[in-house]
Amino acid sequence: MLSLHSVNNDCFIPNWQTPLEKIPWNVLVIVLEGKVDYMINNKRLILEPGDIMFIPESSYRTGKNHNHTLHQKYTVLFHLTKEMRDIPEFLTMDDFTKLQSKNFNYIKHRAEKLFMEIRGNNTCNTFICDGILQELLGSIGRELQSSQVNPMKLKYAQTIQRYIVEHYREAIDINQLAKLIHRSPNYTIEVFKEITGYTPIQYIHHLRIMEGCSLLLATDMTIDNLSNYLGYYDASYFSRTFKKFISMSPKEYRNQESTVSSSEFV
Template sequence: MRLHIEGIRHDAGTVQWYEEAERESPVWTLILVGYGKCLYRVEGEKLLLEKGDLALIPDHTVFYGKTIPSVSHEKYVVTFTHEDGASLLPLLGSPRWTRLRTGKYELLLSRMQTMKEQWTERHPYYRPMCQALLLEMLAHMNREADEGAHASIKHRHAELMKTYIQNHYREKVTKEHLGAVIEKSPNHAAVLFREVTGQTIGDYVHAMRLKTAVYLLRHSQRTIADIADYLGYCDASYFHRIFKRETGRSPSAYVRDREPAPQ
């Protein structure tokens, strides 16, 4: 199987946007919505996409997409071609478009953001990096599509656990806490969380902490040690190590780019 990426685009805000594809178009289109809503019409069918929606539109499909007046949205769009993709990923053999609400939203959004950065910055080996990330995303989408309706209860439980983490990520979060949230055993909660989100509980907590850390490093006047303590890292050196491992940059690099304090 071979993937060839034609382009990667990021749309955000309320700027008017419109795109269309004709029957002759040889590219597939993968869309992930980060927030808000946008509208597509695919072969005459209305397709309203919202936060967490993944859509895959086959080649040689007539469609158009546009903003909804006064409604802001964010989405990432990847256009690509493939050779013999259906042998590994059944959705790439379907003549019909596919839309699903992913349970791996945070993971896939992170992958899309990395793809866009690689594609824009043209880092060494950016093409194979983007192809690998696209293949991973398509594999996750195929897996979730196969699970279908059986995944609905799992997704509800996963959303309950994610909400708990979002409210307590600065504290210690364990499988025991999440098991109590969904009234299941701790081991069941841990397995279900990883199955639906693609991340362990610990990885998800760290991701939320580091996302907050990046914001505070850029936009606040707090010290690195203060931010580490605020986010639940008692050891600042450990915070430094895990931050650099996950983001590729040190906390001090973000501080150097920090917005100046208001006068």
């Protein structure tokens, strides 16, 4: 299982550096802007915007700003037990893994969500954060294996995915997505599911429901308003879809958290 320790947003810190040490966690680094110098197990590398690096626990690591310039990045620190099923291969390796992600907007979006969620005070935040982290690691693992996938299929799926991530709260139909890659609707569904494991519609629902979980805990939006905001325009359909993904209704999800929070003061 995963055990999340912390999520940091290093945002243009002057004279940033981290000393040479044997790190007690696994570290996921996601670089947004600028460049970063790292030395990992006596190997030097420079990370640039769009780079993702996984540093396994017990590695020797040091880092600093590249040529005294500033940078912005997310770092995610976590523990991992090997008993997890279907674990991405890169998480089992003893050396670091570096990737220039073709799905970086999506990775950035999920890292931002993880950074915000871990700062919440609600009990369910831990559950949500573990899910986001697992999704992030799984997406990276899938992309690392994508060299075995037909490059054109991968390009099609990435085009569709980028569009969905940017527009998932809007009304999107399969014909609209098919036009993006100039292929038939049936082919669009098949190639996206082959690469991502989701149909386009399942992926849209997934992003909306994860956003809904956050908003239920962080805001006092009504279910009707939340439904409209997420693009459902029918509160009953939103509730049914939410329950299908989370195994409880939006109201039950919010009330359960309220009950837990109130009990802390009894």
